[in-house]
Amino acid sequence: MEVANRVFGGKWKPGILFRLVERSYRFGELKRDMPWISERVLIRQLKELVEDGIVHREDHRQVPPRVVYSITEHGRTLAPLLKSMADWGDLHFEATTRCTS
């Protein structure tokens, strides 16, 4: 578990990966889509995901800078797990909203 924890534990990695399995994103798009994450944390979590071979980073070396993040083939093996997490979240949301309403 500690390996999985290290690779995609971390507050926002599941949310980042959930988006990247759908399509590639420029950094700015991710930042706008997840405004609750600070730029510093988003940069660090993306860097870790690239180092772990889960995400691919492509710098298009142009002005203005254009850096595109995409899921790697290996990263795509996380898709079923991410889906189960999202499904569990929906069930949990219903369960806890029932308790508190």
Next chain:
Amino acid sequence: MEVANRVFGGKWKPGILFRLVERSYRFGELKRDMPWISERVLIRQLKELVEDGIVHREDHRQVPPRVVYSITEHGRTLAPLLKSMADWGDLHFEATTRCTS
């Protein structure tokens, strides 16, 4: 995904939950079993898990203090997901060790 992320995203929650679905733990046992987590972070992550109804905290009001953490029925619905995470981690470990050896 954001709900799941909030409930069990967070660096060490999967590792904590992976243990609690197996059995109940006193705080000290968790601390010894996961020495890489600071006491402050462990206390906060457990507190969040209790607030979210995933973990139950029982204070036995005795000296020395004895506080036992256990998974709630609702928390137990995470067990299959935690198992898939651990399995994925094993596969990932093999894949990345092959690349780097």
